[in-house]
Amino acid sequence: MVKKNKDDIAISVKNLHISYRSIEKTSIRNSWDKKKKRVDVFEALKGVSFELKKGKILGIIGKNGSGKSTLLRALAGIFSPDKGTIDLHHNTISLLSIGVGFNNKLTGLENIYLSGMLLGFSEEEIKQKEKEIIDFADIGKFIYKPVKTYSSGMHSKLAFAITAILETDIMLIDEVLAVGDARFKEKSYNKMKELISDENRTVIIVSHSLSTIKELCDEVIWLNDGKIVKQGDVTSIVKDYEEFMKE
Amino acid sequence: MKKFCINIKKYYKYALYSAKAELKSEVAGSYLNWLWWIIEPLCFMLIYTFVFGYIFKSNIEYFPVFIFTGLSAWEFFNRMITGSVKLIINNRGLVTKVYIPKYILLLAKSFTYLFKLFIAWLLNLVLMLCLGVPFTWHLVLALPILIVLYVISFGLGLLLMHFGVYLVDLANLVKIGLRMLFYLSGVFYSIRGRLDSLLGSILLKANPIAFIMDEFRKVFMYGQLPNFLFLFIWFVIGIILCAIGIHVIHKNENNYAKVI
Numbered sequence: 001m002v003k004k005n006k007d008d009i010a011i012s013v014k015n016l017h018i019s020y021r022s023i024e025k026t027s028i029r030n031s032w033d034k035k036k037k038r039v040d041v042f043e044a045l046k047g048v049s050f051e052l053k054k055g056k057i058l059g060i061i062g063k064n065g066s067g068k069s070t071l072l073r074a075l076a077g078i079f080s081p082d083k084g085t086i087d088l089h090h091n092t093i094s095l096l097s098i099g100v101g102f103n104n105k106l107t108g109l110e111n112i113y114l115s116g117m118l119l120g121f122s123e124e125e126i127k128q129k130e131k132e133i134i135d136f137a138d139i140g141k142f143i144y145k146p147v148k149t150y151s152s153g154m155h156s157k158l159a160f161a162i163t164a165i166l167e168t169d170i171m172l173i174d175e176v177l178a179v180g181d182a183r184f185k186e187k188s189y190n191k192m193k194e195l196i197s198d199e200n201r202t203v204i205i206v207s208h209s210l211s212t213i214k215e216l217c218d219e220v221i222w223l224n225d226g227k228i229v230k231q232g233d234v235t236s237i238v239k240d241y242e243e244f245m246k247e
Numbered sequence: 248m249k250k251f252c253i254n255i256k257k258y259y260k261y262a263l264y265s266a267k268a269e270l271k272s273e274v275a276g277s278y279l280n281w282l283w284w285i286i287e288p289l290c291f292m293l294i295y296t297f298v299f300g301y302i303f304k305s306n307i308e309y310f311p312v313f314i315f316t317g318l319s320a321w322e323f324f325n326r327m328i329t330g331s332v333k334l335i336i337n338n339r340g341l342v343t344k345v346y347i348p349k350y351i352l353l354l355a356k357s358f359t360y361l362f363k364l365f366i367a368w369l370l371n372l373v374l375m376l377c378l379g380v381p382f383t384w385h386l387v388l389a390l391p392i393l394i395v396l397y398v399i400s401f402g403l404g405l406l407l408m409h410f411g412v413y414l415v416d417l418a419n420l421v422k423i424g425l426r427m428l429f430y431l432s433g434v435f436y437s438i439r440g441r442l443d444s445l446l447g448s449i450l451l452k453a454n455p456i457a458f459i460m461d462e463f464r465k466v467f468m469y470g471q472l473p474n475f476l477f478l479f480i481w482f483v484i485g486i487i488l489c490a491i492g493i494h495v496i497h498k499n500e501n502n503y504a505k506v507i
Contacts (some may be wrong), residue, residue: 077346080501101341
C-alpha cells in the first residue's frame with residue numbers, strides 16, 4: 001500500500017508505565033489501621049515506547065496478562081499513565097472492545113446516541129448514521145428494547161456496529177473479531193477490513209488469532225510482562241512468538 | 248477550572264440526553280407510567296401530614312404545604328447524596344470502556360433529580376391553590392435558593408462520588424448521616440416553634456438543609472424575603488466544595504477504572 005504523508009505520526013508513546021496500585025477498595029474499618037496495608041504495586045506496563053504512523057495497522061500480541069488490554073485502555077484515555085506520555089496528535093480515538101459503555105436500562109437506540117456523543121459526535125451526525133448502524137447491527141426489534149434484555153451476541157453486535165459506522169481517526173480493536181454468529185462474524189470481518197484499508201485510518205489490533213494479525217497488520221508489537229520483546233516486521237515476529245508459546 | 252468549563256461545554260448535551268433517556272426508561276416499564284412522579288411525592292406528603300398533623304397534632308398553618316415544601320427540597324438533596332456514592336460503581340460498564348469526565352455522570356443524574364423537583368413544585372403550587380395559601384411575588388426567589396441548594400449538593404456529591412470508589416461501606420455511613428440530617432432539618436416540624444431560640448438558630452444556620460428548607464418556606468408560604476446574607480455564605484461554601492471536588496476528580500478519575 002502506498003501512503004500519503006508517510007511521515008505523519010498518529011500515535012507516539014514514550015516510556016509508558018502503568019501500575020495497578022493497592023489503593024483498592026477498602027472499608028472504613030480497614031483504613032483506620034493503615035500500618036497493615038502493604039503497598040502492593042502490580043506493574044502492568046513497564047516502559048513501553050513506540051510510534052505509529054498515520055494509516056498504519058499495528059498488531060499487538062502476547063500471552064494473557066502481558067499488558068495488551070492495559071495498553072489499549074491507556075491509549076483510549078481510560079487509564080492515566082503513571083509515568084511516560086501518550087500523544088495522539090489530536091486524532092479522535094475509539095476503543096472497539098466488546099461492549100462500548102452501554103447503560104443497561106436504556107434502549108439500544110438511546111445507547112447509540114449516548115455512545116456516539118461520548119466518541120465526540122454531535123446528535124445530528126449520529127442521526128444521519130442512525131439507520132446505517134441499526135441496519136448493520138441487525139438485531140431487529142431489539143434496538144427499541146433495553147440493553148439488559150440483549151443476549152451477549154446482540155450486545156457485541158451493536159457495540160461493533162456503533163464503533164464501526166461512527167468512524168474515528170484511530171481505532172483500537174480488542175479481540176472483537178470473534179463477535180456474534182458465523183454470519184455476523186463474516187460481515188464484521190469484512191467491515192473491519194474495509195475500515196482498516198482506509199488510508200487515513202490508524203488501527204491497533206489486539207488479538208490471539210495470529211492468522212488475523214498476519215493478514216491485516218503492517219507492523220506488530222510483541223508484549224511480554226509489560227515490556228516490548230520485539231517490534232517490527234509481522235512474519236518474523238509472529239514466527240518467533242509461535243515458537244516462544246510452544247516452549 | 249478551565250478544563251471543567253471545556254468539559255461541561257463538550258459533554259452537557261450528553262448529560263441532557265442521558266438524563267432524558269433515563270427518565271424515560273424509569274417510567275417505560277410500569278403500568279402507571281409517569282404518573283408515579285406525581286403519585287410518589289403526593290403519597291409521602293399524605294403520610295407525613297397524617298402522622299404529624301393528626302397523630303402528633305401539629306398546629307402549623309397549611310401543614311401539607313409546609314411538609315411538601317420541605318420534603319421536595321429534602322428529596323433533591325437526599326437523591327443527590329445517595330446517588331453519588333455508588334455512581335461510579337453503578338456505571339462500571341461505561342467507566343471501564345470509554346473516557347468520560349466523571350462529574351458528567353453526576354451532572355446527568357442531577358438533571359433527572361431537578362426534573363423531579365420541578366414536578367414536586369408544580370404539585371406544591373396546586374396544593375397551595377387548593378388550601379388557599381396566598382401567592383406572592385416572593386415565589387420567584389425560590390430560584391436563587393434552589394441554586395444554592397444545587398451547588399451545595401453537587402459539591403458534596405462530587406466528594407462522596409470520589410470516596411465512594413475506594414470505600415465500600417461509605418454508603419452505610421452516608422445512610423446514617425442522612426437519616427440524622429433528615430430529623431434535624433425540620434421536614435415535619437418547625438425548628439423555630441419546637442426548639443428554644445438558641446439551639447434552633449444554631450441548627451438553622453449550621454445545617455444547610457434546614458436553612459434552605461426554611462428559606463423555601465419563607466418564599467413559598469409566608470411571602471417573606473429570604474436571608475440573603477446566609478444564602479450568599481452557603482453559596483460560597485458550596486462553590487468551594489465544588490472546586491475541591493472537581494480538583495480531586497480531575498486528579499484521580501483515571502484511576503477509578505483500575506479500582507472497580
